[in-house]
Amino acid sequence: MPKQTKPQERTIDKFFNGPSARADRWQDLYDIARAWVNGTKNGSDFEGALADLTATEEFYAYPGSHLMAALRDSVATDDPRSSAALVAKICRALMTRSFRKPGNDWEAQEDDEAAVRDVLPPTLGRADARRPYFETLIVTGAPAERWPALSSEWRRLRRPLDAFVYEPVFVGSVEDAFCAIMLNPDIAAVVINDGFTFRSRHKAPMLRTLTSAFENLYFQNPDASALELATLLKHVRPELDIYIVSSRRVEMMAGSPEAAVARRIFYSVEELLELHLAIMEGIQDRYDTPFFDNLKKYAQRPIGTFHALPIARGKSVFKSDWIRDMGEFYGINLFLAESSATTGGLDSLLEPTGNIKNAQEKAARALGADRVFFVTNGTSTSNKMAVQALLAPGDIAIVDRNCHKSHHYGMVLAGAQPMYVEAFPMTEYSMYGAVPLRTIKKALLDLKSEGRLHRVKMLDLTNCTFDGHIYDTRRVMEECLAIKPDLIFLWDEAWFGFARFSPFLRPRTAMGAANDIETWMNDPASLGVYEQQQSQLGDKPSGQTLLNTRLIPDPRQIRLRVYQTNSTHKSMSAIRQGSMLAVKDVDFHSVEAQFKEAVFTHASTSPNQQIIASLDVSRRQMELEGYGLVANAIEIALAIRQAVASHPLISKYFQILGADQMVPPEYRQSGFTDYLSPNTNWVKAIESMRNDEFCLDPTRMTLVCGTAGFDGTQFKGILASRYNVQVNKTSRNSVLLQSNINNTRSDVAHLIRVLAEISTEIDQRLSRGENNVRREFEGRVNSLMTEVPNLPNFSRFHEAFRKDAGTRTNEGDIRGGFFAAYNAEGCEYIPLSHPDIDKRLKNGPTLVSASFVIPYPPGFPIMVPGQVVTQETVDFMRKLDVKEIHGYDAAEGLKLLRPDALARILGGPPAEKEKGSRKAA
Numbered sequence: 001m002p003k004q005t006k007p008q009e010r011t012i013d014k015f016f017n018g019p020s021a022r023a024d025r026w027q028d029l030y031d032i033a034r035a036w037v038n039g040t041k042n043g044s045d046f047e048g049a050l051a052d053l054t055a056t057e058e059f060y061a062y063p064g065s066h067l068m069a070a071l072r073d074s075v076a077t078d079d080p081r082s083s084a085a086l087v088a089k090i091c092r093a094l095m096t097r098s099f100r101k102p103g104n105d106w107e108a109q110e111d112d113e114a115a116v117r118d119v120l121p122p123t124l125g126r127a128d129a130r131r132p133y134f135e136t137l138i139v140t141g142a143p144a145e146r147w148p149a150l151s152s153e154w155r156r157l158r159r160p161l162d163a164f165v166y167e168p169v170f171v172g173s174v175e176d177a178f179c180a181i182m183l184n185p186d187i188a189a190v191v192i193n194d195g196f197t198f199r200s201r202h203k204a205p206m207l208r209t210l211t212s213a214f215e216n217l218y219f220q221n222p223d224a225s226a227l228e229l230a231t232l233l234k235h236v237r238p239e240l241d242i243y244i245v246s247s248r249r250v251e252m253m254a255g256s257p258e259a260a261v262a263r264r265i266f267y268s269v270e271e272l273l274e275l276h277l278a279i280m281e282g283i284q285d286r287y288d289t290p291f292f293d294n295l296k297k298y299a300q301r302p303i304g305t306f307h308a309l310p311i312a313r314g315k316s317v318f319k320s321d322w323i324r325d326m327g328e329f330y331g332i333n334l335f336l337a338e339s340s341a342t343t344g345g346l347d348s349l350l351e352p353t354g355n356i357k358n359a360q361e362k363a364a365r366a367l368g369a370d371r372v373f374f375v376t377n378g379t380s381t382s383n384k385m386a387v388q389a390l391l392a393p394g395d396i397a398i399v400d401r402n403c404h405k406s407h408h409y410g411m412v413l414a415g416a417q418p419m420y421v422e423a424f425p426m427t428e429y430s431m432y433g434a435v436p437l438r439t440i441k442k443a444l445l446d447l448k449s450e451g452r453l454h455r456v457k458m459l460d461l462t463n464c465t466f467d468g469h470i471y472d473t474r475r476v477m478e479e480c481l482a483i484k485p486d487l488i489f490l491w492d493e494a495w496f497g498f499a500r501f502s503p504f505l506r507p508r509t510a511m512g513a514a515n516d517i518e519t520w521m522n523d524p525a526s527l528g529v530y531e532q533q534q535s536q537l538g539d540k541p542s543g544q545t546l547l548n549t550r551l552i553p554d555p556r557q558i559r560l561r562v563y564q565t566n567s568t569h570k571s572m573s574a575i576r577q578g579s580m581l582a583v584k585d586v587d588f589h590s591v592e593a594q595f596k597e598a599v600f601t602h603a604s605t606s607p608n609q610q611i612i613a614s615l616d617v618s619r620r621q622m623e624l625e626g627y628g629l630v631a632n633a634i635e636i637a638l639a640i641r642q643a644v645a646s647h648p649l650i651s652k653y654f655q656i657l658g659a660d661q662m663v664p665p666e667y668r669q670s671g672f673t674d675y676l677s678p679n680t681n682w683v684k685a686i687e688s689m690r691n692d693e694f695c696l697d698p699t700r701m702t703l704v705c706g707t708a709g710f711d712g713t714q715f716k717g718i719l720a721s722r723y724n725v726q727v728n729k730t731s732r733n734s735v736l737l738q739s740n741i742n743n744t745r746s747d748v749a750h751l752i753r754v755l756a757e758i759s760t761e762i763d764q765r766l767s768r769g770e771n772n773v774r775r776e777f778e779g780r781v782n783s784l785m786t787e788v789p790n791l792p793n794f795s796r797f798h799e800a801f802r803k804d805a806g807t808r809t810n811e812g813d814i815r816g817g818f819f820a821a822y823n824a825e826g827c828e829y830i831p832l833s834h835p836d837i838d839k840r841l842k843n844g845p846t847l848v849s850a851s852f853v854i855p856y857p858p859g860f861p862i863m864v865p866g867q868v869v870t871q872e873t874v875d876f877m878r879k880l881d882v883k884e885i886h887g888y889d890a891a892e893g894l895k896l897l898r899p900d901a902l903a904r905i906l907g908g909p910p911a912e913k914e915k916g917s918r919k920a921a
Ligand SMILES: Cc1ncc(COP(=O)(O)O)c(C=O)c1O
Pocket: 377, 378, 379, 380, 381, 383, 403, 404, 406, 462, 466, 492, 494, 495, 567, 577, 579
């Protein structure tokens, strides 16, 4: 039965301080104010709670010093009603985010229009309510008493022409600047002035836990310079524009390589207007969406099309009696923006030279890559493009056998030889984890020992996995580069694109790690560290020693070649099929031509303009508000996890697997158990993210439903048909819930209500029913939770497809296997339950799959073309109770390559190479 957790009111606050946690703190203050009005609490209770809030509230422009002072005044005048009214107003403004628009949220008095006009500068009048709003952090040496006056000065800079409007937020120290950008997602620009201190002026315990978690990373140098502070802030939130204002020798500073972190350096404050304009320009740069902007312009032009896209302009739609509803449903702009042209302000996706090129360059900046390709046919296509471009026939690629089928098909197309490595199994839940680094290193060392290391070109892994296992991308790449310095890495981050915008997850992304490795390579101290390890290892370290050592690569030898694919449509605001392929490859020039060919092979010559535009817009959104959105997605996930664990009835039948259940202890070296554990805090979570071999992406929640008597497919169906709740994938006894940038707390409330309702139904059924009802339920639960089939490992490729293979390694010619099936006479079908299967498993001839067989779920190929079918595989298939098995037709049976066909491929009489095949011949 699922473990039960007591409700922990502040676990989320303690560990993660997202936007909802702040709203909750204000709501708590409101409750205290109401209690003060009712006489159950008093003014000093309210004052204490207000004081607790004050330190963190300084990091936000709203409610700001003016309203906070009004609240303190209401305490001083012992006025509970005004206090409650003002707190209610602030709560409302925070919840609805109405303070971002002009209005009287900023005033203590509801009806004092004159005062509003006084406080707000004229340009923030009601007319231009739609200007996007952000906040600018000002780090200053000026005393806190002067901040309100400085604030007014900044506001006076606003002009009617400004495309955006911002409020300044002041802090005086390194620690406060760090806390402000961590807590306040509205901050989009930072100005660093001289004279700031190091430690926060606040003693607030919440801030202390936050800074102490990062103590070793960021807070070692009490004399941090403006440039060092800029580097720290940029490390946490790379999207921020940073401006340094100094009265020192700015020419020297500006010339140093470290100065690249600042967007501009100003000499002294006399340039305030210039600074304001630079801030606006910086935001505009992120706001600009080159392709989308042009598409909008294009849609406004009166264009006559004599081209092959009748739907463009919508005339055939809106004039029709029969399909007009399509036009009404989608709206006119879709048709005005449809085009097959690559001229007239639009660009060509296949050979971009204009605004698509610019949009891709901005996406590269956002993802921390050198270049990005937009792909309009999903990450399925991005993966095939990368594999085809980077691998040639005969090249070996070390591949997670459990990866998405696009990689396997990519290998077929490229003629590359996959050398499959296995993820750790999670048999209990019919799913796989991720591939342990030891397994990957062993594969490389085996190839090396056979003198075949030169043939391996790529390591191809999924990060994070479908179920949320996140690799230590940096460590994996470093240790592999120590064995093969020019290895190419392809990280399939189909689910993980959003992670770039979270400082906790970013180091574990492909690009985050690649950038960290690059910084390390450029650090002169790194060579010494490498050489020291070399002298410790000696001349000929054994394979075991290499496996047991955390290997350091030679920074002089590394050719850093990292590719990442992400389904932008899966985690950001792109339309279905919008995907990006990000590249950070020092040797890209050597594969550029191949890359073009791969684009030409896979990209449609009629790419969908709306998908391209949505990729452009997704980038804009993530650069301007991605940090807050991702924080919200994580917070929502933690709220769901907590609500399920603490609800007495839901937790009786359901549970969401914690990190401790998803990641075996040997891969959690930090001892981290789970986000919800009572003793989890920032320090532990950060340590886990930095040191554990695998972490769990909190936004991917495996909800076990077998304990409620449902298999995954059945439960997914119930949620969809009865409650309009859609979930991600299923396993035999679980469904996968995923929170994303789109979710709200109302969604959490709905889900919890639904689970509570289902749990109540089960409970009532069991308590009212006869004994046999209970027995039947327990039998079903037992069957779902314990009678789970063993997950079959990859067996081996048949000899016919291993003509040039090594002896210790399992790579094979998957393309040979695939195309062998094109010869219909060389194939046979045997039903899975037919006794011939068992006979041949026992006595031969060997059964060899002619196709990919991919049951869904779990979604990994249990057979690939050319693979030998084993007892394990057959047992698994016989126990499978899923309906959807790609590549397998139950009526026909297993599609196999006939022994005589295999013998022909082998080029010799069957008996010599193979046990039992003579009989078949
Ligand atoms: C790991 C992984 N990679 C790639 C894909 C394919 O992505 P897309 O649906 O964008 O084609 C998926 C789809 O589920 C996936 O799970």
